[in-house]
Structure formats: structure tokens, C-alpha cells
Amino acid sequence: MGRDLGRLLSSGEGADVSLEVGGETVAAHRSILAARSPALRAELFAPAPAGPSAAVCVWIEGVDAEVFRALLHFVYTDSLPELEDDVHEATAMARRLLAPADRYGLERLKLICEDKLCDDIDASTVGTALALAERHGCQGLKRACLDFLMAGSNLKAAIATRGFEHLSNSCPSVLKELLDKVVAL
Numbered sequence: 797m798g799r800d801l802g803r804l805l806s807s808g809e810g811a812d813v814s815l816e817v818g819g820e821t822v823a824a825h826r827s828i829l830a831a832r833s834p835a836l837r838a839e840l841f842a843p844a845p846a847g848p849s850a851a852v853c854v855w856i857e858g859v860d861a862e863v864f865r866a867l868l869h870f871v872y873t874d875s876l877p878e879l880e881d882d883v884h885e886a887t888a889m890a891r892r893l894l895a896p897a898d899r900y901g902l903e904r905l906k907l908i909c910e911d912k913l914c915d916d917i918d919a920s921t922v923g924t925a926l927a928l929a930e931r932h933g934c935q936g937l938k939r940a941c942l943d944f945l946m947a948g949s950n951l952k953a954a955i956a957t958r959g960f961e962h963l964s965n966s967c968p969s970v971l972k973e974l975l976d977k978v979v980a981l
Contacts, residue, residue: 798874799873805873808823811825813825815864816854817855817856818859819861822868833871833902840852863889867896867900870905871902876908886912887912890912890913891924891928894910894934895932897932898932906932910934910936911936913929913934914937917940918944919950920959922944924962924963926945927963927966938970942973945974
């Protein structure tokens with residue numbers, strides 16, 4: 797079914813909504829979007845001044861076109877597009893997809909992103925990952941980051957990175973939680 801719906805997205809056949817994102821227009825199917833995303837359902841089926849049968853165009857703000865195409869691919873196929881087996885590219889896409897997945901209520905996509913980010917935690921990424929986890933309610937990612945920081949000399953190495961500086965500026969409550977863990981040792 798995912799393959800068939802993926803072909804439907806690719807062809808645009810029967811599309812009844814246009815999505816404007818990052819200067820691009822993507823044709824999609826209102827019913828499929830509404831079935832998968834509570835946020836899109838609310839936006840797509842809100843009463844329109846021209847009536848319910850009028851053509852619908854939705855402007856997507858704050859999301860890069862490439863990321864939104866990956867999100868749509870997931871909505872239609874329940875899978876992420878292939879990223880040429882590049883681990884760093886896949887992790888970067890997961891990092892960029894997490895916020896829109898949260899915004900559009902795509903919990904399974906959030907979990908996939910969270911899992912991918914958990915697999916790539918190191919001293920240079922832990923601060924950013926922890927900030928994302930806190931901002932988007934990803935408890936598994938947060939737990940993995942805190943566990944990483946508590947192991948060996950990881951905390952010392954992480955503190956020296958820009959990601960950790962970002963964390964301290966954007967999520968001071970997480971630093972308090974981390975400090976409580978360190979003190980408890």
C-alpha cells in the first residue's frame with residue numbers, strides 16, 4: 797500500500813491540495829494528509845470562505861522544501877526516503893525532520909527520528925540532541941543523551957563543544973537536571 801500511495805504522491809494524480817513550501821509547490825491529497833496528521837486535518841478541513849469544495853492551497857512556513865518532501869514521503873509511505881546509506885546524511889535529516897514531525901503530530905516519525913539520533917550520540921552532537929529532545933518531548937533521546945554524558949569523560953568532552961553551549965543557552969532546565977545527576981553520584 798505504501799508503494800502505491802508513494803506513486804500517487806509522485807504522480808500528483810487526483811491531488812486536491814497544493815502545498816507551498818520553500819518556494820516550491822507540491823500537489824497532495826487532502827484525505828491522506830488529514831488521515832495521517834491531526835494538525836494538517838485541522839488546517840485542511842477548517843471552514844473556508846469560498847466553501848468546502850474550493851481549491852485548497854496551504855503555505856508551509858519554517859520548513860525547508862527538502863525536509864517537507866521527506867515528511868510527505870513518510871505520510872504517504874510510512875517510511876523515510878533512501879538517503880544513499882550515508883549515516884551522517886541520515887542523521888542530519890532526522891535532526892531536521894524532528895521539529896516538523898512534532899509540529900504535525902506524526903508520532904511514529906518522531907520516534908524514528910529519535911531512534912536515529914540516539915544511534916549517533918557523541919561529544920559533538922549530544923548538546924544539540926539534548927536540546928532537541930527537550931524541545932520536542934523525546935524522552936528516549938533525552939535519557940540516551942544523559943546516560944552518554946554520565947559515562948566516562950563524555951561530560952567533560954561535551955562541555956567544550958558549541959552544541960553544549962547552545963544547550964546551556966536554550967534549555968537551562970536540562971542543565972539543572974544534568975547537574976542533579978552529577979551531584980547524586
